[in-house]
Amino acid sequence: MKRIQFVLIAVIAAALLLSACASGSQTSQEGYLGTIKERGKLIIGTSADYPPYESVDEAGNFVGFDLDLIREVGKRMGVEVEIKDMAFDALIAAVQEKKVDVVIAAMQSSPERDEKVDFSTPYHYQKDAFLTAADSPIVLNKAMDAAGHSIGVQTGTIQESWTVENLVPAGTKEDQVFRYERVDQGALDVKAGRVDILFINADPAAELAKELGIKVALVTDETVIGGQSIALPNGETALKAEIDRILAELEKEGFIQKLQEQWAIP
Amino acid sequence: MEFLQNLLLLFRYLIAGTWVTLGVTAIALSTGFGVGILLATFRVYGGAMLRTIAALYSLVIRAVPVIVVIFILYFVIARFVDLSPFLSGSLALGIASGAYQSEVFRGAILSVPPGQMLAARAIGMSRVKAIRYIILPQALRLSIPPWSNEAAIVLKDSSLVYVIGVAEILRRAEYVSARTLQPFIAFGAAALIYFSLTFLTNRALDWLEQRYRVLM
Numbered sequence: 453m454k455r456i457q458f459v460l461i462a463v464i465a466a467a468l469l470l471s472a473c474a475s476g477s478q479t480s481q482e483g484y485l486g487t488i489k490e491r492g493k494l495i496i497g498t499s500a501d502y503p504p505y506e507s508v509d510e511a512g513n514f515v516g517f518d519l520d521l522i523r524e525v526g527k528r529m530g531v532e533v534e535i536k537d538m539a540f541d542a543l544i545a546a547v548q549e550k551k552v553d554v555v556i557a558a559m560q561s562s563p564e565r566d567e568k569v570d571f572s573t574p575y576h577y578q579k580d581a582f583l584t585a586a587d588s589p590i591v592l593n594k595a596m597d598a599a600g601h602s603i604g605v606q607t608g609t610i611q612e613s614w615t616v617e618n619l620v621p622a623g624t625k626e627d628q629v630f631r632y633e634r635v636d637q638g639a640l641d642v643k644a645g646r647v648d649i650l651f652i653n654a655d656p657a658a659e660l661a662k663e664l665g666i667k668v669a670l671v672t673d674e675t676v677i678g679g680q681s682i683a684l685p686n687g688e689t690a691l692k693a694e695i696d697r698i699l700a701e702l703e704k705e706g707f708i709q710k711l712q713e714q715w716a717i718p
Numbered sequence: 719m720e721f722l723q724n725l726l727l728l729f730r731y732l733i734a735g736t737w738v739t740l741g742v743t744a745i746a747l748s749t750g751f752g753v754g755i756l757l758a759t760f761r762v763y764g765g766a767m768l769r770t771i772a773a774l775y776s777l778v779i780r781a782v783p784v785i786v787v788i789f790i791l792y793f794v795i796a797r798f799v800d801l802s803p804f805l806s807g808s809l810a811l812g813i814a815s816g817a818y819q820s821e822v823f824r825g826a827i828l829s830v831p832p833g834q835m836l837a838a839r840a841i842g843m844s845r846v847k848a849i850r851y852i853i854l855p856q857a858l859r860l861s862i863p864p865w866s867n868e869a870a871i872v873l874k875d876s877s878l879v880y881v882i883g884v885a886e887i888l889r890r891a892e893y894v895s896a897r898t899l900q901p902f903i904a905f906g907a908a909a910l911i912y913f914s915l916t917f918l919t920n921r922a923l924d925w926l927e928q929r930y931r932v933l934m
Contacts, residue, residue, distance in 0.1 A: 508897065536803075537889075538882055546793075549793045636896065640901065660899065
């Protein structure tokens with residue numbers, strides 16, 4: 453799956469090269485925000501396999517904390533909201549290529565992502581969790597205690613890059629890092645004893661651990677760099693300002709707090 | 719009882735995605751069929767120019783992972799031509815399958831005895847006519863067994879279109895797996911559907927093969 457990201461970057465680079473000469477200039481002051489308002493519809497990209505943030509319910513509707521939040525943002529912008537689901541790895545490219553207007557997918561900003569897209573102010577801060585098998589002898593008092601053990605992470609996540617940047621220099625071998633498309637795949641490998649530790653976001657951790665009979669060994673904010681933000685196209689200041697304004701409003705009104713309670717998010 | 723009910727719901731949910739899978743597969747296979755026949759004919763009977771083009775296509779496309787073709791079509795080409803994710807995914811698979819199918823058909827055309835072409839020319843048929851009425855009908859029959867292989871591969875590769883947001887069987891199974899945290903049930907059900915589809919396709923092609931057998 454790492455290969456997919458590499459490929460995507462190559463494809464986008466080619467695309468940018470192609471369009472460098474053909475790029476039109478935005479005339480209106482509002483830029484892309486104007487385009488969205490004119491269209492009357494905000495197109496959202498997400499990866500709907502990450503409850504409680506985003507998932508698909510039994511009736512086939514997109515539901516979750518992120519999606520409730522972005523629907524409210526759309527309402528306050530005075531536009532409809534359309535949700536497009538795709539692979540998490542493809543989301544940044546989708547914003548760059550204007551396949552979607554913004555992305556909300558429990559995504560945190562990072563230096564690499566910042567080069568390609570802009571991020572709103574964070575709307576939620578979360579912690580990270582380390583999970584081990586129920587009978588595992590491994591004791592984790594701080595994040596760096598995970599060094600030297602085999603570790604599973606979700607592809608394209610902040611936890612993945614943190615692992616590569618911090619644990620690999622400290623004794624975890626590169627081939628001891630296992631990358632999964634989804635967290636439940638990693639959890640199953642931890643349960644089966646193929647991987648020592650699973651390193652993921654704290655929110656789905658408790659439910660995952662309970663469902664599969666593994667344990668949460670450590671919940672920490674040592675590894676957290678930023679909060680979850682909405683990703684939007686580079687350089688669209690009017691759009692960013694509008695979204696930031698609405699997020700601040702929602703925070704002040706306690707709307708976000710209420711949503712967190714509704715979706716049982718700490 | 720509740721378990722059975724959930725299972726029923728699960729299958730009903732996945733079967734809605736089955737139509738998407740079938741649509742993607744049908745478009746991909748028929749696009750690939752057209753491209754494949756054309757390229758194979760070029761390879762065998764074309765002039766130097768056509769032969770080179772066909773060989774290059776087959777070389778390049780077979781060297782590139784299908785997922786890259788999907789990304790290129792959706793993120794690069796679709797900025798000039800308006801293509802939905804469904805269509806760009808299906809066509810990308812068709813473009814890729816065309817390269818593989820061209821090799822299938824090339825092999826089949828080459829195994830039609832060369833005397834057939836000479837005989838057709840001798841009774842005054844043009845080359846194009848001879849290819850259309852004498853060579854291809856025989857070659858197509860010969861190509862059914864390897865083609866059924868390609869059909870099964872494309873059917874399963876159709877799950878790749880999920881990366882650009884087409885919710886077919888596998889993506890739907892992922893939704894369920896994420897929601898219920900029971901991946902074995904969700905993916906097991908998906909596997910069962912894929913198995914049935916592959917089984918039925920192969921049986922249908924077996925029947926076709928028997929029906930149009932050539933005795934040479």
